[in-house]
Amino acid sequence: xxxxxxxxxxxxxxxxxxxxxxxxxxxxxxxxxxxxxxxxxxxxxxxxxxxxxxxxxxxxxxxxxxxxxxxxxxxxxxxxxxxxxxxxxxxxxxxxxxxxxxxxxxxxxxxxxxxxxxxxxxxxxxxxxxxxxxxxxxxxxxxxxxxxxxxxxxxxxxxxxxxxxxxxxxxxxxxxxxxxxxxxxxxxxxxxxxxxxxxxxxxx
Numbered sequence: 001x002x003x004x005x006x007x008x009x010x011x012x013x014x015x016x017x018x019x020x021x022x023x024x025x026x027x028x029x030x031x032x033x034x035x036x037x038x039x040x041x042x043x044x045x046x047x048x049x050x051x052x053x054x055x056x057x058x059x060x061x062x063x064x065x066x067x068x069x070x071x072x073x074x075x076x077x078x079x080x081x082x083x084x085x086x087x088x089x090x091x092x093x094x095x096x097x098x099x100x101x102x103x104x105x106x107x108x109x110x111x112x113x114x115x116x117x118x119x120x121x122x123x124x125x126x127x128x129x130x131x132x133x134x135x136x137x138x139x140x141x142x143x144x145x146x147x148x149x150x151x152x153x154x155x156x157x158x159x160x161x162x163x164x165x166x167x168x169x170x171x172x173x174x175x176x177x178x179x180x181x182x183x184x185x186x187x188x189x190x191x192x193x194x195x196x197x198x199x200x201x202x203x204x
Contacts, residue, residue: 023163025155025178029138029171030185033203038183039133039165040068046163047075047085051130055090056120058113059136059168066204086130091116110145117146127160138168141175152178 014022026042028035043053055072069090076088093116117140123129140146152174155164166175176182198204 021161022180023158023161024180026163026165026181026183027138027171027175027179028165028167028183028185029169029176030183030187031169032185032187033190034185035167035169035183036068036135038185039135039167040072042165043072043131043133046131047072047079047088050086052086052128053088053131053133054120054123054129055088055133055135056116056137057090057092057135058116059139067201089129091119110140110143113140113145116140117151121154124154124158124162127162129162131163131165134164134166136168137166138171138175141172142168142170148172148174151175 026039028038040055043055047053053072055069072088072090075085076090079085079087093112120132120134124132137146141148141151156178158164171182192198
């Protein structure tokens with residue numbers, strides 16, 4: 001999109017304004033870091049516009065504290081006290097499904113994932129949030145815990161003016177096909193290749 005101009009204008013009967021403001025389904029996938037970071041960058045812009053944000057982390061442990069969580073909770077408190085920006089909700093949907101399976105069985109984790117998805121479905125039906133960040137939601141679909149066809153149908157047919165961004169590796173082809181925006185993070189270089197571990201302020 002050179003200079004922000006679309007390369008083609010579809011004959012869909014929409015005005016330029018209607019097409020520009022159409023809510024998007026977005027997917028950030030690929031092997032490289034930055035998928036969640038990019039989604040949280042979108043969420044920061046949305047907060048600045050006064051949007052209602054709902055963040056749902058599907059994989060990171062409830063004990064794992066990420067910098068974005070602290071920052072967005074602070075922004076939520078700022079909104080509550082001053083009215084600046086928009087409201088923020090941040091929910092962790094499991095106990096470390098990708099890094100530590102010890103807290104429960106796979107059946108437990110799958111049941112938690114399904115209930116997390118059911119809560120998102122309820123919120124979509126109620127048009128609760130303007131932007132949903134479904135962080136690492138590709139994994140419950142990949143592992144068969146959540147039905148891909150159901151997810152796609154729910155998201156494609158969501159009511160109102162609700163934006164959704166999903167992050168995680170190995171996004172299902174059906175999800176990518178349904179997305180309005182799909183980005184793949186491809187690794188060129190990473191400090192871990194040279195034996196360097198993650199850093200405070202960069203990874204968390």
